[in-house]
Amino acid sequence: LHYSIAVIPGDGIGPEVMEEGLKVLGAIEESHGGIRFARDVMDWNCSYYLQHGKMMPENGLPILKDYDLILLGAIGAPEVPDHVSVWELILPIRRAFQQYVNLRPVKLLKGLESPLRYKGHADLDFVVVRENTEGEYSNMGGRMHQGTPYEMAVQNNVFTRYGTERILKYAYALAEKRSKKSVTAATKSNGINHSMPFWDEIVKEVSQEYPGIQTNLYHIDALAAYFITRPETFDVVVASNLFGDILTDLGAAIVGGLGLAPSANINPERKYPSMFEPIHGSAPDIAGKGIANPIAQVWSLAMMMDHLDLPELSAVIMNAIENVLQDGKVLTPDLGGTATTKELGDEIVRHIYQT
């Protein structure tokens, strides 16, 4: 088996956690023979932007298109407005390659404790399917009356039937493969009265194609509260771009923090490369200190293995992570330890060679 990966370490702690990710990838290749990942590293990030006036070369997307996979660290630096760095790199990739599924597990790993007093491992194991190409993240909109007291900004949320159906169908199909047979959809049709009632209608339509699956439709405000009060009731949660974004950071918080949470930007048709990244950002405040937690990045590699239909390799990575957490000896500061990014990465690698 041979796959090509475009590696974009990015900014801040991105390159630091990516280094550990690539180390883990190397360990997988070496220890579990027969698989090769050719990797090319792209220096597209905010420094690149400051030099070239753009986040990636003109032909950045065509270049990426020829790879099987994309690995991303994190993007963003204080010197470049986020809406520039993100809109010129992450979002174009998600869209150009029709990575319309952003898959984000909310799972309490062995060895970790939830900050929720009465919730344990059995209560915290679900997955969020986030729409990843449209909705509230639209570049439609603008400003008027600048420089006057009447200045205003308008931003359009754009929900297409096409985009909404495909993400919902993915969520229901995923629920069919899992045991609880339940889909929870996030809405806000009581307050947002054009796009969200449309979303609700399509939820209703698609749900009728999956009679074996139970559907719950909750307003995003209530749903966010339920993540705290009854996370054990969820199996597959499906949400629009913005709602999925909010719910997954919240999900990360209830299972131990942003340093752990991975994400897969998937093109289910496999026509284009899918992209794997931590959900955390570039964390300029701790960048350069070598103390960032690399687990989110490493876990994203396990998601990549799942995407490649290599569940046994995904399991090797996840077991290594969980073993390290259960040992509890080599942990980064966010997990209460004093280890460096590199030490934690090395420890994961050590466990991989042991399996």
Added chain:
Amino acid sequence: LHYSIAVIPGDGIGPEVMEEGLKVLGAIEESHGGIRFARDVMDWNCSYYLQHGKMMPENGLPILKDYDLILLGAIGAPEVPDHVSVWELILPIRRAFQQYVNLRPVKLLKGLESPLRYKGHADLDFVVVRENTEGEYSNMGGRMHQGTPYEMAVQNNVFTRYGTERILKYAYALAEKRSKKSVTAATKSNGINHSMPFWDEIVKEVSQEYPGIQTNLYHIDALAAYFITRPETFDVVVASNLFGDILTDLGAAIVGGLGLAPSANINPERKYPSMFEPIHGSAPDIAGKGIANPIAQVWSLAMMMDHLDLPELSAVIMNAIENVLQDGKVLTPDLGGTATTKELGDEIVRHIYQT
């Protein structure tokens, strides 16, 4: 002192919790003389809608305008789409009366435990200032290509300088009166690239008028996670309509649940009546059973007293609530007890007469 109140019990558990609210109001009048609240009850709700085809009479808003205050229970019934009931009653009131501040305390009351394992009373005491008239809740938008695969819905978020400045100024002025001197503003300018960068600019401008106040600007996804991981860092949190909605349900969850959380829809200029309501909905699933928690509604009366510059009466109500919670004998099922709505209301009243 004499005030007039328009009372809208609403739907579902609304009338049940309102009954206890009015009982508490009566107890305040009787026990702490010299103040009178004349109340008129309006039967505007979903049953009214099913009979009359509208949520309130044509002249509903002019009728309300003549009152000093409005008390709302909860609105919404399964037979009427939420975007109808809400858009014809709650939202018109918030807008017509320029109740542009929606004030929502996130405070762990004495006698309660947070579901957050390591957080106690000292960690959970802040307030969310939610913009209440514009932003993501706009009636601008619509659909096209109905009945085709190309169908789509567009919804406009509308942020005006006027609307954004006034809510931010309110938040900063409030922070000046509190001890931590800090404002945390919710944004999402990395993903939402017209309205939220505009919001950020105005945050920056307004913050410069309040040099004594520290400003933190966080993306809503990270901020939601921080509500779990470090709620003790917040003092005044200011957010757009949607973000404030989500954050306050989440806030309710971390301090004991939706049955407790109150909200004040304030017209700071006092040109129009302000409205006080629980943040919970009509909860059709438990309506009619007499087990709803009336505390959110009663707490909203304490907020009303604060609005009327009667902090001593607000304190009487809050002490009564906290005494009941600390006793722990008369609690509704959501709080782990077996008491009815009425029993809990009576118990609060008993404590009011004791002070």
